[in-house]
Amino acid sequence: MTRITLTAPLSGPLVPIERVPDPVFAQKMVGDGISIDPLDQCLRAPCDGKIVQLHPAGHAVTVATPQGVEVLMHIGLDTVGLKGSGFTAKVKAGDAVKTGDALIDFDADYVATHAKSLLTQIVVTNSERVAAFAPRSGAVTAGQDVILELTLAGTQTEAVTESVKTVASEAILIPNPTGLHARPAAVLANLAKKFKADIRIQKGDQSANAKSVVAIMSLEIGYGDKVTLTARGDDADAAVETLTPLLWEGLGDEGCKPAPAPASVEVSPSAAPAPRPRSEDPNLLLGVAASPGLAVGEVFQIRHQEIQVNETAEGDPQQERDRLDEAVNQAKVQLEALQTSLHGQRAADKAAIFAAHQELLDDPDLLDIAHSALAKGKSAEFAWHRAFTTHADRLASLRNELLAARANDLRDVGRRVLTLLTGAEPERQEPPANAILVAEELTPSDTASMDRARVRGFCTTLGGATSHVAILARSLDIPAVAGIEPQALELPNGTPVILDGGKGTLRLNPTPEDIARIRETQERLAVRRQAEMAVAHEPAVTLDGHRLEVVGNIGGLAEAEQVPGLGGEGVGLLRSEFLFLERSTAPNEDEQFETYKAIAEALGPDRPLIIRTLDVGGDKPLIYLPIPKEENPFLGERGLRIGLDRPEILRIQLRAILRAAAFGKVRVMFPMVGLLSELRDAKAMLEEERQRLGVGPIETGIMVEIPAAAIMAAQFAREVDFFSIGTNDLTQYTLAMDRGHPKLAPKVDGLNPSILRLIAWTVKAAHDQGKWVGVCGGIASDPQAVPLLIGLGVDELSVSLPTIPSIKAQIRNLWLHECQELATRALTLETAAEVRMATSATAAP
Numbered sequence: 001m002t003r004i005t006l007t008a009p010l011s012g013p014l015v016p017i018e019r020v021p022d023p024v025f026a027q028k029m030v031g032d033g034i035s036i037d038p039l040d041q042c043l044r045a046p047c048d049g050k051i052v053q054l055h056p057a058g059h060a061v062t063v064a065t066p067q068g069v070e071v072l073m074h075i076g077l078d079t080v081g082l083k084g085s086g087f088t089a090k091v092k093a094g095d096a097v098k099t100g101d102a103l104i105d106f107d108a109d110y111v112a113t114h115a116k117s118l119l120t121q122i123v124v125t126n127s128e129r130v131a132a133f134a135p136r137s138g139a140v141t142a143g144q145d146v147i148l149e150l151t152l153a154g155t156q157t158e159a160v161t162e163s164v165k166t167v168a169s170e171a172i173l174i175p176n177p178t179g180l181h182a183r184p185a186a187v188l189a190n191l192a193k194k195f196k197a198d199i200r201i202q203k204g205d206q207s208a209n210a211k212s213v214v215a216i217m218s219l220e221i222g223y224g225d226k227v228t229l230t231a232r233g234d235d236a237d238a239a240v241e242t243l244t245p246l247l248w249e250g251l252g253d254e255g256c257k258p259a260p261a262p263a264s265v266e267v268s269p270s271a272a273p274a275p276r277p278r279s280e281d282p283n284l285l286l287g288v289a290a291s292p293g294l295a296v297g298e299v300f301q302i303r304h305q306e307i308q309v310n311e312t313a314e315g316d317p318q319q320e321r322d323r324l325d326e327a328v329n330q331a332k333v334q335l336e337a338l339q340t341s342l343h344g345q346r347a348a349d350k351a352a353i354f355a356a357h358q359e360l361l362d363d364p365d366l367l368d369i370a371h372s373a374l375a376k377g378k379s380a381e382f383a384w385h386r387a388f389t390t391h392a393d394r395l396a397s398l399r400n401e402l403l404a405a406r407a408n409d410l411r412d413v414g415r416r417v418l419t420l421l422t423g424a425e426p427e428r429q430e431p432p433a434n435a436i437l438v439a440e441e442l443t444p445s446d447t448a449s450m451d452r453a454r455v456r457g458f459c460t461t462l463g464g465a466t467s468h469v470a471i472l473a474r475s476l477d478i479p480a481v482a483g484i485e486p487q488a489l490e491l492p493n494g495t496p497v498i499l500d501g502g503k504g505t506l507r508l509n510p511t512p513e514d515i516a517r518i519r520e521t522q523e524r525l526a527v528r529r530q531a532e533m534a535v536a537h538e539p540a541v542t543l544d545g546h547r548l549e550v551v552g553n554i555g556g557l558a559e560a561e562q563v564p565g566l567g568g569e570g571v572g573l574l575r576s577e578f579l580f581l582e583r584s585t586a587p588n589e590d591e592q593f594e595t596y597k598a599i600a601e602a603l604g605p606d607r608p609l610i611i612r613t614l615d616v617g618g619d620k621p622l623i624y625l626p627i628p629k630e631e632n633p634f635l636g637e638r639g640l641r642i643g644l645d646r647p648e649i650l651r652i653q654l655r656a657i658l659r660a661a662a663f664g665k666v667r668v669m670f671p672m673v674g675l676l677s678e679l680r681d682a683k684a685m686l687e688e689e690r691q692r693l694g695v696g697p698i699e700t701g702i703m704v705e706i707p708a709a710a711i712m713a714a715q716f717a718r719e720v721d722f723f724s725i726g727t728n729d730l731t732q733y734t735l736a737m738d739r740g741h742p743k744l745a746p747k748v749d750g751l752n753p754s755i756l757r758l759i760a761w762t763v764k765a766a767h768d769q770g771k772w773v774g775v776c777g778g779i780a781s782d783p784q785a786v787p788l789l790i791g792l793g794v795d796e797l798s799v800s801l802p803t804i805p806s807i808k809a810q811i812r813n814l815w816l817h818e819c820q821e822l823a824t825r826a827l828t829l830e831t832a833a834e835v836r837m838a839t840s841a842t843a844a845p
Contacts, residue, residue, distance in 0.1 A: 203225055373387070572796060
């Protein structure tokens with residue numbers, strides 16, 4: 001019998017593996033072994049061997065002995081979420097090591113305060129090679145004391161005859177936020193070992209033994225990666241049928257839909273979504289403002305009929321694939337014709353939505369899921385339905401509202417292809433005159449084809465203000481409410497209602513007086529809008545000659561093209577996230593450059609373009625940039641912190657911005673800056689890339705949206721050319737209230753005197769050093785806030801595009817000295833309600 005001794009890789013007291021506070025290790029799902037509570041900060045080799053796996057996060061390494069025993073050392077618990085912070089690898093895969101060689105240095109203080117535990121596990125992942133484990137106890141010294149003695153078993157190889165068939169799964173998209181790290185890999189390997197079949201997991205052209213934790217981790221399978229399972233043996237069918245749904249559901253990993261993992265593995269339940277606000281008035285239903293405007297009409301319910309499909313194919317897999325390809329191509333032709341029509345109507349923004357639909361039809365993951373189902377004898381209709389609903393359901397479950405809203409787009413384009421495959425008649429529900437449409441969900445196709453002569457507005461129980469349906473409604477000037485209370489679906493057709501898209505409400509059974517008042521308001525607003533548009537291109541100058549710059553907040557090229565026509569003097573905030581969302585990989589430098597260049601050219605040489613660098617985080621993650629679940633994502637990795645932590649992404653964006661500066665008045669702005677060191681690091685990165693490109697400097701600013709930045713405004717002003725105050729986040733951080741909270745949201749008001757004081761403080765600090773200040777948050781578009789901001793000394797208002805003409809018109813009717821007096825008085829008040837009452841006399845009617 002062969003024996004192997006493992007020497008302590010760290011100094012510290014030994015802990016039985018059964019006492020580790022993690023069921024995956026304690027239940028020996030990774031393998032048998034021992035744990036150490038470390039007293040030093042360098043992990044050393046426990047034996048002679050070869051490095052066969054080093055985790056990308058740097059927290060785990062595997063050494064294979066000459067006898068083929070695989071020894072995994074895992075520093076801490078839940079340390080994969082640190083993404084490498086605090087770990088420095090001293091070796092790489094393939095290196096030969098001797099007992100006592102340094103493998104990983106780690107910052108024990110950092111890891112201890114950012115992870116669940118520092119306990120370090122030493123386990124044999126191919127425990128079937130070991131006949132007996134003899135763990136030691138007590139305190140040990142690294143490189144000297146033995147911690148584990150192994151007695152090897154005889155070599156055992158199970159023959160698999162050539163006559164046994166191989167079974168393959170469909171394509172599986174990994175839902176685990178941090179991929180298949182040690183815990184889910186152990187769950188998979190432990191379950192796979194219950195089958196006699198040889199089971200492999202494949203990613204791209206690489207495959208690994210699904211019964212080996214180390215082998216699985218060596219594939220570096222990340223969130224959203226596509227994998228397949230293959231099994232060969234007598235119980236291959238059962239293995240694939242059992243393991244495939246578990247992989248789909250995340251193998252019990254936190255942050256995924258709970259999988260039926262072994263009972264000993266605790267699975268954290270998903271947090272229940274916050275309840276939506278409900279009205280106490282039986283004649284008033286509440287929702288989310290999706291598209292502003294008032295509409296009077298009668299309810300017309302829209303219902304989408306479920307298209308029935310047969311699961312079993314009538315033809316062979318190739319014939320079914322040909323049918324699917326033909327239907328997809330026909331859908332592309334339809335979408336191309338729709339885009340051409342919209343471009344002819346000078347509706348480039350609406351056309352862009354259907355261009356995105358066209359791209360969805362070429363999504364390789366979507367098609368691979370469909371093709372793998374076709375190969376298993378499923379019909380084209382069934383395979384396609386399964387592919388697009390699987391993807392749509394995953395998107396809809398995301399916390400990021402923008403990404404979740406795209407699920408509806410996928411269902412829309414999915415139904416288009418499904419209709420072509422089945423030959424079903426396209427749904428035609430003709431609404432009557434003065435219709436207020438009510439539906440669980442409308443698709444972009446529904447919205448784009450609405451008859452504006454009949455439809456006055458719509459509301460849906462699903463969706464939000466960022467959905468493509470809401471975007472289309474705003475571009476079509478159709479009042480809309482999303483997320484309306486579900487009882488709206490029970491309203492009979494013909495019920496008289498008043499829809500308020502600005503407030504997000506649906507008023508039932510209005511009186512004739514209510515209706516008359518609304519119609520009078522609509523007529524007055526139409527006349528005022530016409531007058532405002534007639535002078536939209538004139539500057540915004542107060543009655544006593546004080547000028548403000550009024551610019552727009554945009555999220556892409558289509559909106560940039562609208563800015564000049566609305567009288568906008570530039571763009572005060574380009575949300576660059578639109579380039580990074582709804583895709584599986586980050587945009588490259590050239591793609592970003594071409595987009596920024598096109599936007600700069602659309603604005604012209606004299607209108608400034610301020611590009612905010614990527615602003616994402618734990619509360620709005622990207623598929624290809626997984627961020628571990630945080631206890632409070634609003635206080636975690638967000639904004640500039642993400643860029644500094646992933647400098648390769650920020651550097652590419654900065655290079656694209658610098659290149660685009662040759663085509664317009666381009667400026668760069670960093671979001672969520674709280675520390676001077678963060679800003680200086682970002683500026684240093686910008687300067688390095690500028691010098692590499694050999695281009696001139698560009699104006700640089702920050703968003704003041706963290707209270708610390710406002711309080712330290714004098715120090716920050718020395719480092720930048722301008723400030724732009726993001727009042728939305730500044731308000732919720734200052735008041736410690738989530739603006740999306742169902743109960744607290746009404747109290748999150750940017751006119752709270754505390755916020756006004758921070759704005760005043762910021763403006764003074766900037767002006768003292770000759771720097772200008774803009775406001776790009778929601779209150780810049782609020783008529784009641786405009787005179788206050790003028791009085792506080794703000795130089796620029798960056799507003800939502802539709803409000804540009806009205807905000808400019810309002811400014812032309814104000815006196816600077818009156819605004820200053822109003823602002824001084826507002827700073828002495830106690831509540832936002834008092835401030836709003838004080839401003840009501842100067843706000844627009």
